[in-house]
Amino acid sequence: MNKVALIPRFQDRAYTGAEADDRRAWLEEISEVELKHIGSSTIPVESLRGNIENPIGSVQMPVGIAGPLTVKGEHATGTYYVPLATTEGALVRSYERGMALLTRAGGVTTHVFRDENQICPVFQFDDVTAAVEFCQFLENNTERIREEAESTTNHGKLLGCTPTMVGRDVEVCLRFSTGDAHGMNMVAKAADAACRWIRANSNANSYSLFSGLSSEKRPSGRLLSAGKGKGVVAAAEIPAKWVRLYLHTTPREICDLWRRTVIGNMMANAIGYCGHYANGLSALFIACGQDVANVVNSAVGVTDYEVTESGDLYASVTLPSLTVGTVGGGVALGSSRECLDLLGCFGAGKARKFAEIAAGTVLAGELSFAGALVSSEFVDAHENYGRNRPSQD
Numbered sequence: 001m002n003k004v005a006l007i008p009r010f011q012d013r014a015y016t017g018a019e020a021d022d023r024r025a026w027l028e029e030i031s032e033v034e035l036k037h038i039g040s041s042t043i044p045v046e047s048l049r050g051n052i053e054n055p056i057g058s059v060q061m062p063v064g065i066a067g068p069l070t071v072k073g074e075h076a077t078g079t080y081y082v083p084l085a086t087t088e089g090a091l092v093r094s095y096e097r098g099m100a101l102l103t104r105a106g107g108v109t110t111h112v113f114r115d116e117n118q119i120c121p122v123f124q125f126d127d128v129t130a131a132v133e134f135c136q137f138l139e140n141n142t143e144r145i146r147e148e149a150e151s152t153t154n155h156g157k158l159l160g161c162t163p164t165m166v167g168r169d170v171e172v173c174l175r176f177s178t179g180d181a182h183g184m185n186m187v188a189k190a191a192d193a194a195c196r197w198i199r200a201n202s203n204a205n206s207y208s209l210f211s212g213l214s215s216e217k218r219p220s221g222r223l224l225s226a227g228k229g230k231g232v233v234a235a236a237e238i239p240a241k242w243v244r245l246y247l248h249t250t251p252r253e254i255c256d257l258w259r260r261t262v263i264g265n266m267m268a269n270a271i272g273y274c275g276h277y278a279n280g281l282s283a284l285f286i287a288c289g290q291d292v293a294n295v296v297n298s299a300v301g302v303t304d305y306e307v308t309e310s311g312d313l314y315a316s317v318t319l320p321s322l323t324v325g326t327v328g329g330g331v332a333l334g335s336s337r338e339c340l341d342l343l344g345c346f347g348a349g350k351a352r353k354f355a356e357i358a359a360g361t362v363l364a365g366e367l368s369f370a371g372a373l374v375s376s377e378f379v380d381a382h383e384n385y386g387r388n389r390p391s392q393d
Contacts, residue, residue: 005030007023007026007054008022008023008026010022010023014049015045015046015048015049015055016045016046017044017045017046019045019055020039020045020055020056020057021039023054023055023056024038024039024056024057027056035056035057037059037060038056038057038058038059039056039057040057041057041058041334042058042334043058043333043334047332047333048333051329051330051333058334061085061086061087061286061287062085062086062087063083063084063085063287063335063339064083064084064085064086064091064092065081065082065083065084065092066081066082066084066092066095066096066099066361066364067079067080067081067082067096067099067100068080068081068099068100068103069081069082069099069102069103069108069357069360069361069364070102070103070106070107070108071107071108071110071356071357071360072106072107072108072109072110073109073110073111073112073353073356073360074110074111074112074352074356075110075112075352075353075355075356076110076353076354076356076357076360079103080343080357080360081342082095082099082284082343082357082361083284083287083288083339083342083343084280084283084284084287085283085284085286085287086279086282086283086286088279091279091280091283092283094365094368094369094372095280095361095364095365095368097246097247097364097368097371098363098364098365098366098367098368099360099361099364100246101238101242101243101246101247101364101367101368102236102238102360102363102364102367104242104246105236105237105238105239105242106236107236108234108235108236108359108360108363108364109234109235109236110232110233110234110235110356110357110359110360111232111233111356112230112231112232112352112355112356113231113232113233114227114230114231114320115177115229115230115231115352116159116175116176116177116178116227116228116229117175117176117177117178117182117183117184117187117228117229117323118173118174118175118176118187118214118226118228119174119176119184119187119188119191119209119210119214119216120171120172120173120174120210120211120212120213120214121171121172121174121191121195121207121208121209121210121211122166122169122170122171122172122207122208122211122213123169123170123172123195123198123199123202123204123205123206123207124168124169124204124205124206124207125168125169125170125203125204125205126168126205127168128165128167128168130168130203131165131167131168131169131170132165133203134163134170134202134203134204135163135165135170137198137202137203138161138163138172138198141198141201142161144197145158145161145194145197145198146158146161148193148194148196148197149174149176149190149191149193149194150190151193152189152190152193153186153189153190155178155179155181155183155186156176156177156178156179156183156186156187156190157176157177158174158175158176158190158194159175159176159177160173160174160175161173161174161175162175164213170204171211171213173213173214173226174187174190174191174194176190178325179327179348179351180325180326180327180347180348180349180350180351181325181327181328181329181351182229182290182291182294182323182324182325182328182329183325183328184216184291188209191209192209195207195209214228215228215297215321216228216297217293217294217296217297218296218297219271219296219297219299219300220271220300221271223271223297223300223320223321224271224272224300224301224302224320224321225320227320227321228297228320228321228323229294229297229298229321229322229323229324230319230322230323230324230351230352230355231318231319231320231321231322232318232319232322232355232356232358232359233316233317233318233319233359234316234317234319234356234359234360234362234363235314235315235316235317235363236314236315236316236363237308237312237313237314238251238312238313238314238315238367239312240311240312240313243312243313243371246371247367247368247370247371247374247375248371248375248377249371249374249375251305251307251308251311251312251313252307253374254305254313254315254370254371254374255305255306255307255313257370257373257374258303258304258305258370261273271300272300272301272302273302273303274299274301274302274303274317274366275303275365275366275369275370276365276366276369277298277299277301277317277319277362277365277366278295278299279365280361280362280364280365281295281298281299281358281362282295284358284361285298285324287335287336287339288331288336288339288340288343288345288354289329289330289331289332289333289336289337289339289340290323290324290325290329290330290331291323291329291330294323294324297321297323298319298321298322298323298324300319300320300321301317301318301319301320301321301362302317302318303315303316303317303366304316304317304318305370315363315366315367316363317359317362317363317366319358319359319362322355322358322359324351324354324355324358325351326340326345326346326347326348326350326351326353326354327347327348327351331346332346340354343357345357
């Protein structure tokens with residue numbers, strides 16, 4: 001492609017099927033690449049406003065189904081079949097094995113222990129004394145700041161305002177409830193309104209809306225302690241006989257693997273400990289219309305294995321920063337809504353349910369992954385179900 005040209009805009013018919021068709025035809029002409037699959041989208045272009053710019057169609061991603069997964073949560077109760085969008089052979093089969101194991105053992109218990117989003121602006125001052133005075137100003141004016149923030153949204157609620165001094169700067173952690181939406185755009189708008197009021201009524205010289213402290217779409221140790229999004233735990237006690245039947249190993253061997261690999265993760269300076277959270281989360285996020293970049297923070301967590309007094313396996317995952325939503329964003333578009341509907345998780349009042357199913361899915365993947373490593377089946381599984389020699393079973 002040697003031609004340099006501006007991507008065409010069609011203001012008279014923006015976000016129409018004709019606009020997308022003409023833009024795609026223009027791209028095919030200058031690139032000499034046929035885009036028939038991209039152009040065969042079933043999502044109406046008219047519904048894409050606010051989700052994407054310069055639309056030309058949509059991409060296709062294979063979707064598999066894994067299950068049954070029995071969940072015993074506060075918000076998700078029942079047996080689910082989980083859609084996973086991926087091109088990695090053996091992934092769906094692996095998660096399916098873990099789900100079948102959990103279901104055979106009586107199900108996975110889940111609990112949402114935190115539900116908030118965060119944004120952390122930073123304010124600048126002349127000196128440390130001014131910064132100290134500012135921290136007192138925030139404490140004295142919390143209710144007024146809350147009013148300014150919540151004036152921009154019908155759903156967001158300011159839960160807290162915590163300052164941290166760094167030299168003569170002050171980083172302010174604003175914690176929000178965002179209902180069933182991921183809500184980053186919501187909290188950014190609310191925080192900006194609050195910051196404008198703070199700047200006009202305090203001794204701050206200036207502010208930046210994002211300081212980096214909140215770890216939006218980037219991994220950090222803070223995600224383990226402070227959390228961001230839904231904090232969820234999923235756990236199950238699995239009889240040793242089912243561990244042997246499904247994973248071809250024993251609870252003791254699983255725990256021995258955990259101990260050895262914890263050491264390796266420590267030497268690597270890993271944040272948290274897990275086998276492969278990102279595999280299941282990214283497949284679930286793509287299928288269900290989530291903001292896939294949030295896999296970066298959602299995949300920070302801790303997997304734990306214990307041998308019980310009776311010789312069974314107690315397994316758990318803790319996801320302190322799982323960022324999911326069931327309203328807003330792209331969840332209502334095409335196949336995203338269909339996948340959420342499969343789980344009974346589309347719309348208001350369903351985000352915590354979806355978070356609990358996601359945590360159960362992650363635990364299933366961790367168990368299957370650990371079993372494959374201990375039993376030396378990992379490579380064989382990819383040979384049997386991957387692109388090299390796909391099994392027809």
